[in-house]
Amino acid sequence: MNILVVLEDNQGSLHRLSREAVAGAQKLGGSVTALAIGKNAGSLASELSSYELEEILTVEHDLLSSYSADGYSEVVTQVIQSKSPKTIVVGHTYQTRDFMPRVSAKLDIPFIPDIISLSDEGFVKQVLNAKLNASVSSESDQMILSFQSAAFNDEEMITGSSTITTFDVELDVSSVRSTSEEPFQEAAGDVDLENAELLVSVGRGIEKEENVHLAFDLAEVIGAEVSASRPVVDSGWVDSFRQVGSSGHNVAPKLYFSLGVSGAIQHVVGMKGSKNIIAINKDPEAPIFELSDYAIVGDVLEIVPKLIEALKN
Amino acid sequence: MKIAVLVKQVPGSESVLPINEGQSWINEDPVTFVMNPPDNFALEEALLIKERKGEGEVVVVSMGPNRVQKVIREGLAKGGDRGIHIEEDEPIETDPLLIAKRFAAVLKDENFDLVLTGLQSDDTGMGQTGVLLGEILGMPTATLAIETDIQGESIRLKRELESGWFQWVQFPLPASVSIQSGLNTPRYPSLKGIMGAKKKEIKTVLGSELDASSRSQSIDKVFVSQTSKQTEVIDGDVDVAVQRIAEILRSEIKVV
Known part of the structure; x- marks a missing residue:
C-alpha cells in the first residue's frame, strides 16, 4: 500500500x-x-x-x-x-x-x-x-x-x-478516556440559505452593528437572503444560522454579493461554488477579490446606500 | 488549578506582508506584530476558569525570537501570573511537531492541570500544536471548545462540530484543549495590570536545548496566489461604481 x-x-x-x-x-x-x-x-x-x-x-x-x-x-x-x-x-x-x-x-x-x-x-x-x-x-x-x-x-x-x-x-x-453526549443542533432559524438564489453577505467591513441594516436593505431591494461571515456572527450582529463557511452553511447561489467580507479560507470554502460573485471591500488585496467576477474596491458604507437608491429608481 | 496558555505572536491582520528576498517567508522589518487573535480567546478562558475557581495560576507560554516577550507581557498585564519564553533563533519555526516537542519539554515538569491553545495561528495556520502537545504529554485532548466547565478532577466542554452541530464531551484532567474563537470577550489590560506585569517573572529557555529533533516538515516558499478567474475591477469614483453595479445586477446577472 x-x-x-x-x-x-x-x-x-x-x-x-x-x-x-x-x-x-x-x-x-x-x-x-x-x-x-x-x-x-x-x-x-x-x-x-x-x-x-x-x-x-x-x-x-x-x-x-x-x-x-x-x-x-x-x-x-x-x-x-x-x-x-x-x-x-x-x-x-x-x-x-x-x-x-x-x-x-x-x-x-x-x-x-x-x-x-x-x-x-x-x-x-x-x-x-x-x-x-x-x-x-x-x-x-x-x-x-x-x-x-x-x-x-x-x-x-x-x-x-x-x-x-x-x-x-x-x-x-x-x-478511550472521554465520554461523549449526542450531537445536537441549536436554533436553526427559518432561513434556507443553502437553497437561496441570491445572497447578500455581510463581513467585518460593515464595521458596526448599526450598519448591518444596509445588508438587509440591499437584500430586500434585490430579493435576496442575508448571510454573514464568522466574525460578524461572533460579534453578535447577525444570527448564527446565517453564517456561511466551514462552521456554517455551504452555499452556491446564482449571486453572492459580499459586503466587506475579506475572504478567509474558512469563509471561502462555503461559498466558492457561487455562480456570480460581486465583492465590495476597501482593501484591494482582500482575498475575496481573487474569486470574484466583479471586484469593487471601495467603502461599503458609502457605496451601498447609493446603490440602494440607484436600484429603487 | 494550574493552567498553561500557549500564545503566539503573529503579523496583525492590517500589517503589510512583503515577501523576503529568498522567498522563504516575509520580511519582518515593516511588519506590525500582535497576539494571535485566537490565542487571546484561550487566554481569556484561562483567566475566567481561574476566577470561577477562585484559585489557581495562569502561565503564559510563547515561543519565538526576543520580540515575543511583548505578547507574554500583554498576557501578564491581563492577569497571567508568570511567563515562559522559549527562545528561538529563527524568526518563525514552521514545523508543528518540533514546536510541540519543545513546548512539551518545558511543560512536562510543571504538572499543569490544563493546557489551553487557540484554534490556529493566523500566520502558518497549522492548527495542531495543542493536540500534538496533549498526545506527547499523555493527556486527553479536544478542539474547538466553545464552553468549558471544570467539574472536580475532570473537564466537560461543548465542542463545535460542522454545519451548526455541537456536542458535549467530558474527560479527566490533566488535559489539553483548543479554544474556538468567539466564545468569550477578551479583556483589555488595566493600567494597574500593565504596571503590575512589569514585576512578574518571565523565564527564558533556549528552544534548541529543549529538543534537538530534526525538522519533519518545512515551508519552503511563499508566493502570491495566481487567480485564474477573469475579474472586472471597479475602482475609483463612488457614483461611477454604483452605476456600474446597478447595470451588472440589471443586465448581466439579471437579478433586478
Whole structure:
C-alpha cells in the first residue's frame, strides 16, 4: 500500500471531503487503500465499492460506536503500523483536525494540513490570513496530508473495483478516556440559505452593528437572503444560522454579493461554488477579490446606500 | 488549578506582508506584530476558569525570537501570573511537531492541570500544536471548545462540530484543549495590570536545548496566489461604481 485514506462518517454517509480525499489520493498515484471506522463502517465502505481501490478496511468495536479522539487516533495508528503506508490522506474537517495530530505525535509522522493544491515544489496551503500561499514539504519518509474542501473534485474519482476487509484492532476501556453526549443542533432559524438564489453577505467591513441594516436593505431591494461571515456572527450582529463557511452553511447561489467580507479560507470554502460573485471591500488585496467576477474596491458604507437608491429608481 | 496558555505572536491582520528576498517567508522589518487573535480567546478562558475557581495560576507560554516577550507581557498585564519564553533563533519555526516537542519539554515538569491553545495561528495556520502537545504529554485532548466547565478532577466542554452541530464531551484532567474563537470577550489590560506585569517573572529557555529533533516538515516558499478567474475591477469614483453595479445586477446577472 502506498496511500491510506481515512474516511469520515457524516451521519451515516461518507463525508464529501472524504470523497475528495479519495480523488486526491488517486491523483497522487500508487495504490490507494481506504479505512472506514465505527458503527457505519460497512455502509461507508460500500459507498466506495465501485471505485479503484486496493482495499477498503473496516474497523468496528464497541468503543468506537461514537467518535472519540482517543479511539480514532489509536485505530489509525494501529492500521499505519500494520500496513506501513507512505502517505496518509484525509479531508480537512473539524474531526480530522481533532484526532490526526495525535496520530502524528504517536508515530512521529509530520501532518501537513489544509492543502489547497499540489505543485511541483510541494503541497500548497494558504498562510497569513490567506494573503499568501506557501509550499510545504515533508522531510520524513511518511506523511499525513489533509485536503481542503474542493482541492480535488470527487467527480474525478477513478472507478473500478475493490474488496472490503475487516481489520481487527486492540482497544481496551482505558484507551478511550472521554465520554461523549449526542450531537445536537441549536436554533436553526427559518432561513434556507443553502437553497437561496441570491445572497447578500455581510463581513467585518460593515464595521458596526448599526450598519448591518444596509445588508438587509440591499437584500430586500434585490430579493435576496442575508448571510454573514464568522466574525460578524461572533460579534453578535447577525444570527448564527446565517453564517456561511466551514462552521456554517455551504452555499452556491446564482449571486453572492459580499459586503466587506475579506475572504478567509474558512469563509471561502462555503461559498466558492457561487455562480456570480460581486465583492465590495476597501482593501484591494482582500482575498475575496481573487474569486470574484466583479471586484469593487471601495467603502461599503458609502457605496451601498447609493446603490440602494440607484436600484429603487 | 494550574493552567498553561500557549500564545503566539503573529503579523496583525492590517500589517503589510512583503515577501523576503529568498522567498522563504516575509520580511519582518515593516511588519506590525500582535497576539494571535485566537490565542487571546484561550487566554481569556484561562483567566475566567481561574476566577470561577477562585484559585489557581495562569502561565503564559510563547515561543519565538526576543520580540515575543511583548505578547507574554500583554498576557501578564491581563492577569497571567508568570511567563515562559522559549527562545528561538529563527524568526518563525514552521514545523508543528518540533514546536510541540519543545513546548512539551518545558511543560512536562510543571504538572499543569490544563493546557489551553487557540484554534490556529493566523500566520502558518497549522492548527495542531495543542493536540500534538496533549498526545506527547499523555493527556486527553479536544478542539474547538466553545464552553468549558471544570467539574472536580475532570473537564466537560461543548465542542463545535460542522454545519451548526455541537456536542458535549467530558474527560479527566490533566488535559489539553483548543479554544474556538468567539466564545468569550477578551479583556483589555488595566493600567494597574500593565504596571503590575512589569514585576512578574518571565523565564527564558533556549528552544534548541529543549529538543534537538530534526525538522519533519518545512515551508519552503511563499508566493502570491495566481487567480485564474477573469475579474472586472471597479475602482475609483463612488457614483461611477454604483452605476456600474446597478447595470451588472440589471443586465448581466439579471437579478433586478
